[in-house]
Amino acid sequence: MSARNKIRIAGVVLFILYLYFLLHITLFTGHLLLQLKTGLPPMKLQPTIVHLMLTKSIGFILRNLVGNILLFVPFGFLIPIIFLSTQKKPGIEATAVIILGLLTTLTIEILQRFVALRIFDIDDIILNTIGVIIGYLIYRLSKLLIMRGFKTKEEC
Secondary structure, X not given: OOHHHHHHHHHHHHHHHXXXXXXXXXXXXXXXXXXXXXXXXXXXXXXXXXXXXXXXXXXXXXXXXXXXXXXXXXXXXXXXXXXXXXXXXXXXXXXXXXHHHHHHHHXXXXXXXXXXXXXXXXXXXXXXXXXXXXXXHHHHHHHHHHHHHHHHHHXX
């Protein structure tokens, strides 16, 4: 088995574990029976990130802003390892990862509204997508550093 296939298999295993964690955090937390009595929560379609930063505690800011970004960093890192590692054009690869990440976070937000009875929040979509982009940038940087390492070894 080639090194590329081993990396892809490891990526698949990590991605499955990540998806379990992601779905548990986003859809299957909270008290469903208590929420059923209150009806559907409102939809928040206007970004309020700046307002949150000015009016909420540092703990809330860290949990909401940083948490939503970090939640999707593994997505941006693992998707190209699993599906797109043969792409030769980084622009197409980046676009595909970002669109897939955006669609995934949008799907989760829609499901949260109906399955977990939580608020559909546009801020979460924005922050999650930023996390996807950061994860992809970490992937590209890692790939670049690994390739430079191999070139340096070949020159010796």
